[in-house]
Amino acid sequence: MLNKSEQGLKIGVIGIPGKWSTEVLADRLEARTGFRAVMDMNDIELHLDTNKAFCNGLDLTKLDGLIVKKISQVYAPSTEDRIHILSHLESLGVSVFSPTNSMGKLINRLSGTLALQQGNIPMPKTRITESVDLAFNIVREFGSAILKPLYSTKARGMVFLRAEDSDESVLAQLEEYTKTQSLFYIQQALNLNGRDLGMVFVGGTYFCTYARVADSDAWNTTIHSGGRYEMFEPDEDLIELGCRAQACFDMSFTTVDIALTDQGPVVFEVSAFGGFKGALDGCNLDAAEAYADYALKIVRNKL
Known part of the structure; x- marks a missing residue:
């Protein structure tokens, strides 16, 4: 109306x-x-x-x-x-x-990760190198690892390297990766039990949390790979972690990707834009309406 x-x-x-x-x-x-x-x-x-x-x-x-x-x-x-x-x-x-300075930090995965690191946000073990030899040693140290492009969304372009892969296979995949990427962003693969969380914030205020549940044949939970949304009720400590992660930036609307692991909760990333579908399908909440309300309030106050 x-x-x-x-x-x-x-x-x-x-x-x-x-x-x-x-x-x-x-x-x-x-x-x-x-x-x-x-x-x-x-x-x-x-x-x-x-x-x-x-x-x-x-x-x-x-x-x-x-x-x-x-x-x-x-x-x-x-x-x-x-x-x-x-x-x-x-x-x-x-x-x-969101403010352009904030969006800019999150377009590149490395700059977003560094901001979270500087904010003392728990994350999976992550290593950065340009060397194939060093990357190979990191993968073998981690056991299973994920190569993540600096510019990608919805797990596109990511490569899952398994502990049981042969040395020859791992080296071949690393060499192939250098054809499109100038730098290795390597993250230790953790046991997510087939689920991770999307915690939604509007104007820095907690809105809701939904779970992404992986398809049985997929290694990641993205909807792009067959996952589905479910409602999730986080405790106060988990919400506080999400608040601290998104506070490393100044986003008008964002989703914090969190996983519950054997070592405790970790943050994968903070989204540059964030989607509305998870809140709607998982929590039956209209995040688009909440975002519009927030933007209109800011604009009205500015006039």
């Missing part, structure tokens, strides 16, 4: 036009304000000579805000260029959700 105090506010959504998470967020904003704009970063044109930015004829500098639901279909170094464009819009007075 249109809200008189919000009518006339213009908050656009940057995402993948036609994708559910992008469109549902635009739906929630339109229902509150009467304004709808869904944009693909590929269609944005920045005019540095006039300090203007356009998308399909819409002047983005005239908007009250932009919510970045998805900045690109896949993460890559070029994604950081898009962050710079949004940062310039931010400098011109357009509210960007």
